[in-house]
Structures are given as structure tokens and as C-alpha cells.
Amino acid sequence: MSSQNxxxxxxxxxxxxxxxxFNALTGLNQQVGNYPGITVEKKxxxxxxxxxxxxNILDLPGTYSLNASSIDENVVIELLxxxxxxxxxxxxxxxxxxENLKRNLLLFTQIKDLEVPTILVINMVDRMKGRGISxxxxxxxxxxxxxxxxxxxRKNEGITELKEAIVNYKNLSTEPCLHASSIDPEYFxxxxxxxxxxxxxxxxxxxxQDVNFLNLExxxxxxxxxxxxxxxxxxxxxxxIKRYQFINDVLKKGMTINSELATDFRGKLDRVLTHKxxxxxxxxxxxxxxxxxxxxxxxxxxxxxxxxxxxxxxYVDAHFVAGPLTDLVSQGIIPGIGGILxxxxxxxxxxxxxxxxxxxxxxxxxxxxxxKIMRRFGLSGKSVVPLISGTACAIPAIxxxxxxxxxxxxxITILVTPFTTCSARLPVYAIIIALIIPDTRVLGFLSxxxxxxxxxxxxxxAMAIAxxxxxxxxxxxxxxxxxxxxLPNYKVPLAKNIAITVVEKTKAxxxxxxxxxxxxxxxxxxxxxxxxxxxxxxxxxxxxEQVKTTQPDAPIDEIEGKIDAxxxxxxxxxxxxxxxxxxxxxxxxxxxxGIAILSSFAAREVFVGTLATIYSVGDSExxxxxxxxMAAERLPDGTAVFNFATGISLLLFYAFAMQCISTLAxxxxxxxxxxxxxxxxxxxxxxxYLSALTAYQLLS
Amino acid sequence: MICDFxxxxxxxxxxxxxxxxxxxxxLLQVAPFGDPLYLDINGSFLAIRIETAQHIKVQKS
Numbered sequence: 147m148s149s150q151n152x153x154x155x156x157x158x159x160x161x162x163x164x165x166x167x168f169n170a171l172t173g174l175n176q177q178v179g180n181y182p183g184i185t186v187e188k189k190x191x192x193x194x195x196x197x198x199x200x201x202n203i204l205d206l207p208g209t210y211s212l213n214a215s216s217i218d219e220n221v222v223i224e225l226l227x228x229x230x231x232x233x234x235x236x237x238x239x240x241x242x243x244x245e246n247l248k249r250n251l252l253l254f255t256q257i258k259d260l261e262v263p264t265i266l267v268i269n270m271v272d273r274m275k276g277r278g279i280s281x282x283x284x285x286x287x288x289x290x291x292x293x294x295x296x297x298x299x300r301k302n303e304g305i306t307e308l309k310e311a312i313v314n315y316k317n318l319s320t321e322p323c324l325h326a327s328s329i330d331p332e333y334f335x336x337x338x339x340x341x342x343x344x345x346x347x348x349x350x351x352x353x354x355q356d357v358n359f360l361n362l363e364x365x366x367x368x369x370x371x372x373x374x375x376x377x378x379x380x381x382x383x384x385x386x387i388k389r390y391q392f393i394n395d396v397l398k399k400g401m402t403i404n405s406e407l408a409t410d411f412r413g414k415l416d417r418v419l420t421h422k423x424x425x426x427x428x429x430x431x432x433x434x435x436x437x438x439x440x441x442x443x444x445x446x447x448x449x450x451x452x453x454x455x456x457x458x459x460x461y462v463d464a465h466f467v468a469g470p471l472t473d474l475v476s477q478g479i480i481p482g483i484g485g486i487l488x489x490x491x492x493x494x495x496x497x498x499x500x501x502x503x504x505x506x507x508x509x510x511x512x513x514x515x516x517x518k519i520m521r522r523f524g525l526s527g528k529s530v531v532p533l534i535s536g537t538a539c540a541i542p543a544i545x546x547x548x549x550x551x552x553x554x555x556x557x558i559t560i561l562v563t564p565f566t567t568c569s570a571r572l573p574v575y576a577i578i579i580a581l582i583i584p585d586t587r588v589l590g591f592l593s594x595x596x597x598x599x600x601x602x603x604x605x606x607x608a609m610a611i612a613x614x615x616x617x618x619x620x621x622x623x624x625x626x627x628x629x630x631x632x633l634p635n636y637k638v639p640l641a642k643n644i645a646i647t648v649v650e651k652t653k654a655x656x657x658x659x660x661x662x663x664x665x666x667x668x669x670x671x672x673x674x675x676x677x678x679x680x681x682x683x684x685x686x687x688x689x690x691e692q693v694k695t696t697q698p699d700a701p702i703d704e705i706e707g708k709i710d711a712x713x714x715x716x717x718x719x720x721x722x723x724x725x726x727x728x729x730x731x732x733x734x735x736x737x738x739x740g741i742a743i744l745s746s747f748a749a750r751e752v753f754v755g756t757l758a759t760i761y762s763v764g765d766s767e768x769x770x771x772x773x774x775x776m777a778a779e780r781l782p783d784g785t786a787v788f789n790f791a792t793g794i795s796l797l798l799f800y801a802f803a804m805q806c807i808s809t810l811a812x813x814x815x816x817x818x819x820x821x822x823x824x825x826x827x828x829x830x831x832x833x834x835y836l837s838a839l840t841a842y843q844l845l846s
Numbered sequence: 847m848i849c850d851f852x853x854x855x856x857x858x859x860x861x862x863x864x865x866x867x868x869x870x871x872x873l874l875q876v877a878p879f880g881d882p883l884y885l886d887i888n889g890s891f892l893a894i895r896i897e898t899a900q901h902i903k904v905q906k907s
Contacts, residue, residue, distance in 0.1 A: 211862045249864055249890050376854055383853055386861050412891075413874070422878035514893045518879040527882070551857065628857040628898060629882060633891040 153233055154193075154201045154312055157222060157257065158241035159250050160208035161507070161634035163269045166299035167241050168205040169646055171308070178650060186221045187545075195309050204233055210249075212256040213382065214355055216548050223355070226260055227348055237263045237315035239308070243270050244279060245635060247401065251290075251393045252386070255323055258291070259347035263318035265293050265311050272298040278404030286400040291319040300640060322347070324392040329384040354378055412635055419511045429512055433534075436499045437600060440572070442593070444491035448576075451491075452773075455484030474671055481758035482667025483660065488754075493569045494652050496538040501647040503534075505639035513631055523611050524618020525562075526555040526629060533559075533610060536566035537603070539655065540809045544816055551628040554621060558614045560816055561826055564809050565610035565802065567603045569655075570750040574800045575602055577754055580773055582793030605801050609833065658808075666745055666752050670719065674760055677717035685713045714760070733799065733835070734792035734842040736781065743799070750805045791845035795838040803834035847871065848887075851902040860898070864888030871904060 158164040168176075172191025189205035206225070207218035214220045225231055226238075240257055242250030247268065257264055274280065287294050293311050297304035327334035327346055337349050353373075373381070418424055462476040503509045509531055517527025528550045536543035543563050550556040567575075576599075583595050681688065689709045714720050722744070723737030730740045742756040761775040779787040804810070804827045813823040848869050856865070864887050865871075874891070875884040882895045 210859060213858055213862070215857070215859055246890065248888070249862075252862055379853055379858065382858055383861055383866075386858075387866055390864070390866060416875060416884070420875060420877065420884070425878065510893075514877055514882060514884060517893075517895070518877060518881045628859075629893075629895045630857060630860050630863070630898075631893045632863070633884065633893060635891075 150199045152199060152201050152236040152312075152315070153204065155204045155206055155225070155233075155235035155238050156241060157206045157238060157253070158208060158267075159210050159243075159246070159253060161632060162208075162241050162243040162246070162250060163299055164208060164241040165205065166640055166643055167239075167267060167269060167297060167305075167308075168203060169640075169643055170297075170299050170302070170305045171203055174646065174649075176646070176650065178654065186218050188221075193309070195313050197313055199313055201312060202233075204235070209253065211253055212351060215551070218548055223351060226257075226262075227351065235262065237265060237312055237318070239265045239267055239312070241267045241269055244268050244274050244281075245270065245277060248390075248393055248397060251397075252389055254290070254292075255326075255389045255392065256347075259322045259326065259345075261320045261322065261345060263315045263320055265295060265308070265315070265318065266290065267295050267297050267304075267308060269297050269299060271296045271304070272301050280402050280404075282400040286396065289323070289396045289400065291321050291323050293318055324389065326350075326385050326388055329388055330381060333381075354382060415636055416511070416633070419508065420515050425511075425515050429515065432503070432508075436496070436537075437603060438596075439495045439499070440492050442596060444495055447491040448488050451488045452484065455480055455487070458484075470675070473675070474668065478667045478671030479664065482664060482670075482755040484755075484758070487656065488573060490652060490656060492572050493538065493655055494648050496569060497648045497651045498644065500535050500538060501644050502639050505637065505643060507634040507636045510631055510633050514633065517629065521555075523615045524555065524558050524621075525611075525614050526550050526552060526559070528629075528631065529555065529559040529614075532563050533566055533607070536563045536568060538569055538651075540564045540566070540568050540806065541812050542651075544809070544812050547816070551630070554618075554623040557623070557817065557822070558617045558621070560813055561617060561822065562610040562614045564804055564806065564826065564830065565606050565613065567606040567801065568750075568806075570806065571602075571800050573751050573754045574746075575599055575797060577773055577776065578788065578793050578796055581777055581788045582790050602797060602801055605798075609802060613829075667755055670741075670745060670756055670760070673719040673722075674714060674717050677713065677720065679716070681716040682713060685709055685716065688712065719760070732842065733838045734789075734795045734846060736787060738779075739787070739792075739796070743805075747805050747807070749807065750800060753800070789846075791842050794845055795842035798841050799834045799838040801834070802830055802837055804830035847905055849903050849905050855901040856898065860892075860894065863890045863892060865892075865902065871902075 156164055156168055168189065168191060171193045175192040177190045178187055186207060191203040191205065193201045193203050195201055204225075206222045209219040209222050212223055212226070214223050225233060226235075228234060238257055238260075240250075240254045242254065254264070254266055268281070281296075283294050283296070293314075295304055295308045295311050297308060299305075327338075327350075334346060334350070337353075338346055341349055419428060459476045459480045462472060462480065466472040466475070503512075512530050513527040515527075516530045520527050520529050529547070532543040532546045535546055540563050543566070544560050547556050547559045547563070550559060579595050579598050583598050586594050588594055588597065676682070686709055689712050690705065693705050693708065715724070719741055720737065723741040726740045726744065727735075727737045730737075730743070735743070738757065738760050741760060742753045745756045746753040757776060761779060776788055777786070781787055810823040810827060813826060814820055817823070848865065848867050848871055850867060851865075866888070869888040870886075871888070872886040873883060874886055877884065877893070880896075882893045883899055884891070884893050885899075
């Protein structure tokens with residue numbers, strides 16, 4: 147029997163465990179990409195089914211209905227309306243949850259109107275008993291004209307049945323389960339007559355919203371059948387009521403709830419977690435644990451990785467044939483890669499905590515708790531999620547602003563999120579703090595270095611809040627203000643889901659940043675190892691000549707060191723660094739730090755790698771770790787380059803500067819103009835420069 | 847029970863979550879500082895701001 151490949155699309159409301167079903171079907175056979183031209187995440191997975199059939203499983207973004215209100219939801223509709231799309235599903239799996247069946251079925255009835263084979267998965271059936279719910283499956287299957295599969299991803303039940311149902315998709319009915327067009331027969335008859343070859347529900351979706359669907363026809367449809375916004379909305383309301391009537395009738399027959407059996411666990415927990423005192427205490431305690439984990443617990447594996455790469459570098463130097471290629475590897479590539487791999491532990495911790503907070507349902511309680519406070523600063527309660535996940539990376543955080551309905555609140559959130567301390571700043575902070583802050587304990591147990599790091603996080607948040615306050619005062623944008631958030635049931639997170647999230651996100655981060663860092667490390671190494679003109683070529687002769695006249699009895703080591711330093715100064719990078727030195731001198735930076743700052747405009751974390759590369763090139767000694775190289779670096783007058791004033795100035799610069807091309811690109815995409823990312827770049831750079839300048843001038 | 851609302855001022859999303867005339871609504875909790883409101887609308891647990899809620903007319907059932 148030949149093998150056959152089918153497309154399956156998973157669709158469902160948020161919080162129904164759709165991702166768990168996806169993970170159960172595909173395991174680690176997943177690919178995360180983007181839909182062309184937009185930043186919506188596209189999750190594809192692969193699954194082997196019985197009868198030698200394999201399936202591409204597409205996990206569509208969670209949506210409450212087919213009436214889109216965000217680009218995430220638009221993706222769903224555009225795919226489902228375009229039968230010619232390469233990913234167009236042979237069968238749609240609608241995932242619903244047993245406790246919210248009524249609302250979940252609204253989406254299901256809409257999907258059924260598309261006349262594509264559809265399976266209904268009712269997830270979390272392990273909760274039925276506790277809630278006193280029982281379902282009459284044969285009756286529901288008949289009324290809804292579908293195959294129903296009961297699944298519990300928690301207990302790993304029903305997945306085999308689901309695979310079986312997918313294989314037999316050709317036996318599924320493609321009949322709609324109700325006729326929504328009866329809400330206004332005259333209007334819909336007109337539509338049907340004008341476009342006899344099209345699906346009526348499709349036409350209706352095209353009339354009511356901005357989706358790309360056979361562009362030519364769209365204007366035609368619109369022109370003839372357009373109605374005022376208010377009229378259309380009234381029709382949509384009628385449609386929704388009609389669907390709910392149908393669902394209510396079906397569930398009245400097919401579902402019984404014995405409410406005496408239900409426990410009010412959720413209510414009790416809500417009263418504590420959103421309490422006006424305990425709510426905040428618990429929230430800040432959780433934040434404290436997260437930061438403790440990032441600062442303290444991850445230091446052991448980080449030191450280990452740092453040492454590993456230092457050893458690898460010296461091993462390559464010692465055992466490979468000396469020459470430019472070996473130098474490139476040991477001085478350019480290895481320190482550069484080490485500079486990114488070192489913060490895998492911290493990123494993993496961050497994604498771990500964030501995904502646990504999301505999975506348990508706690509995050510929406512925080513939104514509820516913080517909304518009023520955040521609104522005072524021109525933000526929304528929903529801005530809390532981007533601001534917290536911004537501590538991992540601003541890019542997913544900015545994408546997470548999409549569920550903020552109010553455009554002004556959303557824009558402000560996008561603009562201030564890069565102030566939060568993302569994980570790319572961590573290696574910079576970590577190394578500078580280690581150099582300038584003594585490793586002592588305050589009150590016997592609080593590490594001074596840890597407190598400094600905490601202060602930097604707070605500075606980032608404070609700057610974000612202060613800027614949003616300013617923006618909300620000066621931005622004049624009128625937008626309709628809606629705020630709706632679902633408060634899902636509490637769940638114990640599934641270890642498998644968390645693990646997959648952490649692995650996938652960390653991998654994506656390391657590979658993404660790794661490419662840039664690798665490229666920059668190689669370019670830097672070339673720029674630092676070669677130079678134009680006579681000065682670079684004749685470095686040896688010039689330096690030897692100088693030494694002969696000034697210190698005739700200098701040891702050979704010192705002369706070699708001087709030659710290397712002279713070469714670096716006259717290399718391409720040295721010349722570039724020297725030319726920007728006047729701008730950075732008032733902040734306390736020499737030209738080498740200037741180069742590191744320049745190169746880290748592509749990505750902050752490049753800073754450490756760059757310094758590592760520059761110092762390795764300019765160094766004849768075999769120093770071990772990046773940190774000790776930096777500590778050993780001296781100014782011409784013999785004092786340490788990384789003194790207290792310079793260190794603080796650098797920390798503040800990195801805390802506030804906009805140094806991330808990827809973030810600017812995402813802001814451009816999300817705001818659809820270059821105006822906002824440019825404003826962001828100028829504003830943040832100014833804040834960074836001024837605060838670093840003030841700090842250095844006061845401290846030195 | 848919800849009896850009426852100004853359809854132009856209520857987001858469609860809220861309707862789809864069950865905020866429709868005739869459905870039951872229960873106020874479960876008010877957030878600290880008086881806003882937003884935590885509601886059980888027809889079995890859906892939602893939070894909305896007072897500025898939205900004020901456009902929804904309710905009556906005791």
C-alpha cells in the first residue's frame with residue numbers, strides 16, 4: 147500500500163488545551179516558523195497515522211470565532227477560506243473543552259459552515275466527574291453531524307481514537323449543522339444568486355471583514371452587498387444568537403450537569419490570588435523567585451560553560467597548526483559562540499517560569515489585578531504579560547501585545563517593552579557586575595552583586611513605566627477602548643508542554659542569535675587582524691625602533707605585547723574605534739569598548755563576544771576566561787579600563803539603549819510604519835547616552 | 847439577566863462569549879481599586895472594564 151499524506155488543521159478557543167493535543171499528536175516532530183510576510187507564529191507538526199498514512203498537523207492560533215479581531219485570527223480565516231492554499235486542511239479538528247463546551251461550540255458551528263470534514267475533540271474529559279458533567283455522545287454526534295472524540299491529554303487518553311478518526315476523515319459529514327442564513331433570507335438569497343458558485347458562509351465572512359480572499363471578487367461583493375457597519379453588526383449579533391440557540395437546544399438534550407457535585411475550587415483560589423493585599427504580595431513573591439532563579443541558581447551552569455569555552459580555545463591554540471585559520475577559530479569563533487551559549491541556563495529558566503505562569507491560568511489573574519494600576523500609566527492590564535515576557539526577549543513580548551484591543555495602549559506597550567531587561571542584556575550585566583561590584587553579602591545573606599542586578603531590572607521597569615506615562619500624555623490617538631479577558635480554569639501544567647516550550651524557545655533563541663554572533667565574530671576578527679596602510683604592515687619594525695630608543699633593555703615579552711597592541715590600534719577596527727572615541731570618551735569608554743558598542747547595535751549580547759575577540763587578538767598571553775581578560779585590560783596610564791565609574795556608565799547605557807535590530811524590525815511589522823521604530827531608536831539612545839554621561843561624570 | 851445593550855458600543859467578541867440578551871450574568875468579583883469587573887456570563891468567566899459594562903443593561907431575574 148502506498149503511503150499517503152494529508153493535511154490536518156487544529157483549531158480551537160484559547161485555553162482549551164489545543165497545544166496539548168498538538169504535542170500529544172506530534173511529540174517533538176515540530177517546526178515553528180512564520181506565515182509569509184507577517185509575524186504570526188506558524189506551528190507545524192508531523193504525525194504518523196494507522197494504515198500507512200502520515201499527516202501534517204497545523205496548529206492554528208487560538209480564536210474565539212471566525213470573525214477576526216487580530217492578525218492571529220486573520221491567519222485562521224485566510225487559510226480556511228482558500229481551498230488552493232498548500233496547507234488547506236483535508237480535515238479540521240476543532241478542539242473544545244468539556245467545561246466550556248457551550249462557548250467552544252460556537253466556533254465549531256462556524257467551522258461546519260465551511261463544509262470541510264470536521265472532527266470535534268472534547269478535551270479534559272478527566273474533569274467531567276469532578277464537575278458532575280455527563281454527555282450523550284451518540285446524540286451529540288447526530289445533532290452536530292460530526293465525529294466526537296473524548297480526549298484527556300493529561301491522562302493520555304483518546305489520542306489513538308483521534309488518530310483513527312483522522313484516518314477515516316472521508317466518512318465525515320460536510321453538512322452544516324444549522325442554517326445561519328435564515329437570519330435575513332432576503333439578503334442572503336441575493337448573495338447566493340449573485341455568486342452561485344461560492345459557499346454562502348464564505349461570502350458572508352468576506353462581506354463582514356477584511357480578509358484576503360480572491361481579491362478581484364471582493365470589491366464586487368462589497369460594492370453590491372455592503373451595509374453600514376452598524377447594520378452588519380446587528381446581523382452578526384443575530385447570527386450569534388441563532389447559533390447559541392441551536393447549541394443550547396443540542397446541549398439541553400445531550401449534556402447534563404449535576405451542579406451539586408461541582409466544587410468551587412476556582413472561586414476560592416480567585417479570592418486569594420486577586421485579593422487586594424494578598425494578590426499583590428503573591429505576585430511580587432513570584433517575581434522575586436523568578437529573579438532569584440535567574441541571578442543565583444543559573445550561575446553554576448553558566449560558570450561551567452564559560453570555563454568550557456576558555457578551555458576549548460586554549461586547546462585549539464595548543465593542538466592545531468598555528469596560522470590564521472587556527473587564530474580565527476580560537477580567537478574569533480569560539481569566544482563568540484561561547485558568549486551566546488553561556489546564557490542558555492538563564493533563558494531556559496525564564497521561559498520555564500513564563501510558560502508555567504501562562505499554563506496554570508495565573509497570568510490572566512495578574513492582568514485582572516493590574517489593569518487599573520497600569521491604566522494610570524497609559525497601559526492596559528494586558529501590558530503586564532509583554533512586560534514580564536520582555537525579561538526573556540522583547541520580540542515575543544511585542545508579539546504578545548496583539549491581544550490588547552485598544553490601539554493606543556498597545557502602541558505604548560510596544561514602544562516601552564524594549565526597556566525591560568531582556569536576556570540579551572544579562573551577559574553584559576553579569577560580566578560588568580562581576581568586575582566592578584565586590585562579591586560580598588549584605589545583611590549576611592543578600593548578595594551585593596545580585597542586588598545590583600535586581601536594581602538594573604527595576605531601573606528598566608521604572609523607565610518603561612515612566613516613558614509610557616509620558617507617551618500617554620503626549621500621544622493623541624483616539625481609539626475605541628475595549629477590554630475583554632477570559633479568566634480560564636486553573637490547571638496543573640503538563641510537564642510535557644512546558645518542556646517542549648522551553649526546549650523550542652531556547653533553541654530558536656540560540657540559533658537565531660548564534661547566527662548573528664558567529665557572523666559578527668568572524669567579521670570582527672578580520673577587521674581586527676588586518677589593517678590598511680604602512681603603519682599596520684610595518685608594525686614590528688616601528689615598535690622595535692621605538693623600544694630601542696626609549697627602553698633598550700625591555701624584555702622580549704613586553705616588546706611582543708606592544709607590537710600586538712600597536713597592530714590592533716592600526717587595524718581596520720582600531721581606526722573605526724578611534725574615530726568614534728571622542729563621542730564615547732565623556733561616558734568613560736575607550737575605543738575598544740566603542741567597537742563593542744557599535745557591533746552590539748545588531749544585538750546586545752554581541753558585546754561580550756566582541757570584547758572577547760578584540761582582547762584575544764590583542765593578547766599574546768594565553769588568558770583563560772573572558773572575565774579575567776577584561777579585568778586585566780589597562781588604560782595607557784596603567785589603571786584598569788573597567789573601573790567603577792566606567793562600569794556603572796556601561797550598565798546604564800545597556801539598560802536603556804535600543805540595541806537590537808530584530809526588535810526594530812518587529813516593531814516596524816507590528817505598527818506597519820518606520821515612524822515608530824525610529825522614534826523608539828532615537829528616544830532610547832538619547833536616554834541611554836544621557837544617563838551614562840551623567841553617571842560617569844558624577845562618579846569619576 | 848442581560849436585557850439590552852447598545853450594540854455599537856459592545857465588541858463583537860463579547861457577544862460571541864455569550865454576552866447576549868436573555869443570558870444570565872453574575873458579578874463574581876471586583877478588582878482592587880474598583881475596576882475591572884470579574885463576571886460569569888452564561889458560563890464564561892470574563893473580566894471587562896466598567897466603561898464597557900456600563901453599556902449593558904441588566905435586570906434581576
